[in-house]
Amino acid sequence: MTLRPIADVGAELGLSPDDVHPWGTHRAKVSLGALAKQGGRQGRLVLVSAINPTPPGEGKTTMSVALAMGLRRRGRKVVAALREPSLGPVFGVKGGGTGGGQASLEPAADINLHFTGDLHAITSANNLLAALVDNAVYYGHPVAIDSTRVRWRRALDMNDRFLRNVIVGLGGKAHGVPREGAFDITAASEVMAILALSENLKDLEARLGRVVVGHSPDGKPVRARDVDAAAAMVALLKDALMPNLVQTREGGPALVHAGPFGNIAHGCSSVVGTRMGLAYADEVVTEAGFGFDLGAEKFLDIKCRSTGLWPRGVVLVVTLRALKYQGGAPLARVADPDADALARGFDHLEKHLESVRAFGLPAVLCVNRFPQDTESELDALRAFGKERGVETAVCEGFTRGGEGSLELADRVLAMLDATDAAPPQPRFLYDVKQSPEEKVRAIARTVYGADDVAFTASARKDLEMVRELGGAELPVCMAKTHLSLSDDPTKQGRPRGFTLTVREVRLSAGAGFMVALTGDILTMPGLPKEPAARRITVHEDGRITGLMQGE
Structure with missing residues (x-):
């Protein structure tokens, strides 16, 4: 495989050489100034989502890349706009996050590892703020901070359960003030969320300045701007705010930028x-x-509300193995034909289609085909979709690249063309002026199918603090297991008659939302017993293998 010069990839989109800043041979940053040159031109936005996956994942990124390849083969000027991988999953359970097989982003090893340094910059900015906060605790300057009420946590782009709870400042007066602390994985840091939602450098600095880091001895909130952190953090994040340009395996353009986790x-x-x-x-x-x-x-409820953007439609990725898993089949048997489990899994798919309709969006079902999938099973899925007025496309992008993605591309183009006369308009699940409790209930009842929501005493105390800090009218970011529609990862299919429990609420004032944590969701994951890091090999010619599943 020979990669195209990155300048040629940018030129395919219409980017000028002045706006494409090479970062090595096959990576580049795109100048923020390139946005203003297009005079408000607006393409059609396609949102790729999925049903709840099996633990290894269902290839949603692979299908996103495959769709971009298929559309490009149909003569469309298309770009994939995807997240940056985190080293946590890369070395943890899932391996690399650049797609797979013939539908991958390149250079995959570079993207999955240090890429253009964005994750390092975000980690550094997060920890600079932590250092400035503890410095203010130590000196009482430029603002006094109560050492028992420091809210800001340190970050590391790695799964490390031993850093979930730490004690800092040990060793005597010269080394700090002892207190309990914690680490988040960088993808869960508020700085990551802020970078992902910022429109420009000015917006970035304003958002960073609003971050609540702790409280003064008299109980007043202390923000990042009070410790003079925002401008210095922007200095670290200046280049990281520029999108990264890479290419698909077939040479099509891809913008890979920012990587907040979906479950936390x-x-x-x-x-x-x-x-x-x-x-x-x-x-x-x-x-x-x-x-x-x-x-x-x-x-839809956070990013689109913030930007005024709205997709033309949804591509919902399904796999037969995930449907059978949601239908009760053991993970070890999901590759086997099982008509009963598949039929039960359709109930799970039905709930997701109901959620898509709740937002007023059309959908196409994209089947990421695996070698063991049978035609009779695929026919059953096609019939299920047809009964509900939803087109189904079987995609073989993993094995055949763009050529294997043409059916998907055609189905998506038909969906998009049908919206040209009357594009879908924003339809949110809740109004931000509703109470935080009402907003959480709207999500839980409409999307998860919960009967109700319970808030622990600790969560209710957190909500009181959110209100005191002026965050009650912000959107809600739900932190929940990805393996179930409920907050219990063992409840497969379409759970009914359950109550969602919120155990903690955190305010992300800079990002512009509050985070409601449910179940056992942790913002610092741990490595599995057999981490992906153990299968990685660096060869004498510098090639790295083992980053992706199956290598």
Whole structure:
């Protein structure tokens, strides 16, 4: 495989050489100034989501890349706007996040590892703020901070359960003030969310300045701007705010930028990356993390509310193995034919289609085909979709690249063309002026199918603090398991008659939302017993293998 010069990839989109800043041989940053040159041009936005996956995932990124390849083969000027991988999953359970097989982003190893340094910049900005906060605790200057009420956490782009709870400041007076602290994975940091939602450098600095880091001895909130952190953080993030340009395996353009997790953060690539794509391409293929219940809901209720953008339609990725898993088949047997489990899994798919309709959006079912899938099973899925007025496309992008994605491309183009006369208009699940409790209930009842929501005593106390800090009218970012529609990962299919429990609420004032944590969701994951890091090999010629599943 020979990659195209990155300048040629940018030129295909219409980007000038002055706006494409090479970052190595096959990576580049795109100048923020390129946005203004297009005079408000707007392409068609396609949101790729999925049903709830099996633990290894269902290839949603692979299908996003495949769709972009298929549309390009149909002569469309298309760009994929996707998230950056985090080193946590790369070395943890899932491996690399650049698609797979013949439908991948390139250079895959570079993207999955250090890429253009964005994750490093976000981690550094997060920890600079942590250092400035603890410095203010130590000196009482430029503002006094109560050491027992520091809210800001440190970050690391790695799964490390030993850092979930730490004690800092040990060693005597010269080394700090002892207190309990914690680490989040960088993808769950509010700085990541802020970068992903910022429109420009000025907006970035304003959002960073609003971050609540702790409280003064008299109980007043202390923000990042009070410790003079915002401008210095922007200095670290200046280059990171520019979208990254890479290419698909077939040479098509892709903007890969920002990477908040879908289950513990808002799960969408950057606003500036999406806007850049819409300014230069006919179609922009973007994805939201995990199932429709997580990433897509946040994409629509948080990102689209913030930007005024709205997709033309949804591509809902399904696999037969995930349907059978949601139908009760053991994970070890999901590759086997099982008509009963598949039929039960359709109930799970039905709930996701209901959620898509709740937002007023059309959908196409995209089947990521695996070798063991049988025609009779695929026919059953096609019939299910047809009964509900939803087209189904079987995609073989993993094995055949763009050529295997033409059916999907054609189905999506037909969906988009049908919306040209009357594009779907924004339809949110809740009004931000509703109470936080009402907003959480709207999501839980409409998207998860919950009967009600319970708030623990600790969560209710958190909500009191959110109100005191002026965050009651912000959108809600739900932190929930990706393996179930409920907050219990063992409840497969379409759970009914359950109550969702919110155990903690955090205010992300800079990002512009509150985070409601449910179940056992942790903002610092741990490595599995057999981490992906153990299968990685660096060869004598510098090639790296083992980053992706199946290598």
